[in-house]
Amino acid sequence: MSTATPNASSDVLDFVVHKANGLKGLVDTGLQSLPRHISNHQNEAASKWGFFQIINHGIPQEILDHLQDAAHGFFGLPNEERKKFWKGKSPTDTAFLATSFTPLKEKVLEWKDYLSFRYIPGDEKSQTLWPSVCKDPVLDYMKRVEMVIKKLLELLLTKLNIMSNDQYKSIEHRVVANGSKNRVSVPIFVNPGPDALIGPLPEVLETGAAPRYKPILFQITSVFL
Structure with a gap:
C-alpha cells in the first residue's frame, strides 16, 4: 500500500487508526473517495441514527478549550455589555445575542441564551465588530473547522x-x-x-x-x- 493513497478498506483502517494518522492525515493525502465499505458505515449512521462522531479531526484541543473559555467569557460579562449585541441592536447581523425564552409556547422548559455567529470567509469588515472577548477564538476555530466540514460534505455527497x-x-x-x-x-x-x-x-x-x-x-x- 502507498501511504499517499490508501484505497482498500483494510488499508484505510490501518492508515487512519493503527498508524495513528487520523482523519486529518487521510484528508492530507488528497484522497478523493473512500471504499464503499467505509462510506456504507457513514450512510448507515446518518440514515438510522442521525449522528456519528468524528475523531482525529486535526483541530488541536487547545483551540477547543479556548472556544469554550470564550463562550464562558462572553456570558460572564456584565449584563450591560452583553446587551450591546442583543438581536436587532448588535452592530453587525453576523453576530448577535438572543434567547429561546418562550414560556407561552414550550411545554417543556428548555430555555437558553445563545450567541450566534454567521461566518463568511473573507468578511473581515463585519468580523471586526464581533465581541472582542471571544472574536479571535471563534475565528480561529471557524477557519479550522471549515476544512473538516468541506471534506465531510464531499465524502457524504449529500445533505439532510x-x-x-x-x-x-x-x-x-x-x-x-x-x-x-x-x-x-x-x-x-x-x-x-x-x-x-x-x-x-x-x-x-x-x-x-x-x-x-x-x-x-x-x-x-x-x-x-
Missing part, C-alpha cells in the same frame, strides 16, 4: 432531508442539563447560499426512488427566530 430525499433526517435530540452548573454547547450549521437551488440529488434517485421534494431556493426553507 431534501437533498437526500429523506434518507438522512435531522434527528430530534435532547441533552440533559446539569442543575448546578452552567452548560455550553458550540453547534455549527452548514448552509448553502440563499440563492442555491436545492432538491433531491440525482445520485439518490438512481435506484428509481420517486423524488419527495421539488427543487426550491434555499432561502425559502430558512427561518431563523
